[in-house]
Amino acid sequence: MEEYIKEALAQGYIRPSTSPAASSFFFVAKKDGGLRPCIDYRALNQITVKFRYPLPLVPTALEHLRGATIFTKLDFRSAYNLIRIREGDEWKTAFITPTGHYEYLVMPYGLANAPSVFQDFIHEVLWEFLHRCVLVYIDDILIYSRSLAEHRQHVAEVLERLREFQLFLKAEKCSFHQPSVQFLGYNISSSGIQMDEGKITAVRDWPAPATMKELQRFLGFANFYRRFISNYSSIADPLTNLLRNKPKSLLWSPAAEGAFNTLKRAFTTAPLLIHPDPDKPFIVEVDASTTGVGAVLSQQQGNPSCLHPCAFFSHKLNPAERNYDIGNRELLAIKLALEEWRHWLEGARHPFLVLTDHKNLEYLRAAKRLNPRQARWALFFTWFEFSISFRPGSKNTKADALSRMFAPEESPETPEPILPADLIVSPITWSQETLPPANASTNAPPGCPPGSQYIT
Structure with missing residues (x-):
């Protein structure tokens, strides 16, 4: 943490603060093994007026790829940190750490409007390339061309424009001059556009x-x-x-x-499985078992309107995840589903609904006390606008079936003991009739609360 604070101060990302606000600060692990700084902006997000910058219609955008044979994908380095916080609003981003009180000068992760603001910003930067040789979806950028010579020119022009605005890329995550790429849940190549196998x-x-x-x-x-x-x-x-x-x-x-x-x-084929439509709200159904989690991304489409699946997801729990109690496994199911479909759900035009058969999760976003793992996940959830609704297990059959496909049979869960076994000598069973006579002449040990019965 000290290293991050020193580096962020030197880069001009943060400064010491005297703000009355003080959100909590911690790190979460990234897929590449690094750490991402996170601030719990739930209270700030609840009173934030939402910026509804429209995300592009993916099916319409993909039509511009017809005839393209070569592709480049770009990945920004600390994408949201590339945008300056409006002067005078820095105090709202203040956070507290053991080393002091600081506030951001650049846009941090966790703010409700971050995806829409970034989409607006990148559109302004690359507006003259859009639908000519570039597709942009939040921080995903795809450059496409009909020939290698044309593509080299397009890539050079886009990189030069990014350099003019001092926007930096993560070279190890960029893919240059590829015959096929994965983009927004599709496999894109010169042969056409196909559904990503991961969806099915x-x-x-x-x-x-x-x-x-x-x-x-x-x-x-x-x-x-x-x-x-x-x-x-x-x-x-x-x-x-x-x-x-x-x-x-x-x-x-x-x-x-x-x-x-x-x-x-x-x-896994039409007419059952449909392409997501950003103009319509999504429904995410999740469930967790003792061996896995499952989820279905759906939308109401057709006339008459019916709930169609857009994608399926399942995940086999590792040994550590199997030790989670049922509430945390259900919470993990939500987190993994939102990660899987983030490119559809983050910055969605409409708030989406998460259906779970664990009733207590309905109150997650209002919870005052969370353990460290739940706090990290809760912060991730602030990137999305959604509500959680309870659906009884008998009606949650789709996600339930996907979550239970990893084990032939499951034995009933055994509640974890509150006390370790080595602290228990042996159980003693007393009948209700024998307790009063046994305790009639037994005095409470010194220092024990009165009004209780003791057996010696």
Whole structure:
């Protein structure tokens, strides 16, 4: 922390403060192993007037890529720190550390309007290149061209413009002169634009059921989307037949295998799976089990309007994550889903809804006391505008099924003991009738509170 403060002071990012505000400060780990400074601006964000700068329509923007054969992706270094805080407003960003009280001179991470402000700023910088050879989505920049010679010129012009505005890139995360790239959840190449395989991996890699419970779980997931799958009942018949008469074991067959694979293909193709539409609000459904977490990104589309999935997500819990209690696992599910679909949800035009079957999470954003892990996640959540709503587990079948695909069967959770085992000698069971006679003549030990019964 001392090293960061010294460096930020030297760079002119922060200065000592006498502000009445004092948000808490800590670090969170980045994927590359580094640390990102984070400030808990939840209180500030609650009273901030939102800046609604429109994000580009992704399907419309992608139409400009037709005919392109070579691509370059750029990644900014400390993107938000490239923008100066308006003079006179610095005191609002003040934070407290063990080394002192400081305030930002540049835009820090965690402010509610940061994504929209940055999008507006980059559009002003690169306006003459937009839809000619550049696509910009918040801090994601794609340069595209029809030929290598043309591309070299485009890249040089864009880099020169960024240099004029003293905007710096992270070289190790930039990709230059590539025949194909991943951008905003799509695989883009000279062959065209395809859906990112990551959007459907969770369903495509679903293992064949080995038990009756696993089959019931898969059919529960499938049943929710049956309205979008032509001849669903006929396709699923070999699977539903396996559940008739409540057999004790699952007798898998080639017909069942074929039906299982046909349904999986149907989940990941149109008309069921749709491209996200930024003009419509998103719904994120999440669930956590003892072995994994699952999520579905959906939107209401069509006439009549129906809830269609845009993407699926699942994550196998590591040993440390399996030790989380159920509330923290559900919270982890929300965090991982928002990370996975950040390019759609951060700066979205409409607040989105998160559905969970853990009722206590409805009050997360108003919580006064959070442990360090929850505090880090809560700060990450401030980058998004969303609400959390409770949905009973019986109605949360889609995300629930995705979260439970990593283990054949799960045993009931055993509550963690409050006291370690080595502090317990042995349990003693007393009947209610024997307690009064046993304690009638027993005096309380010295220093103990009165009004209680003691056994010696």
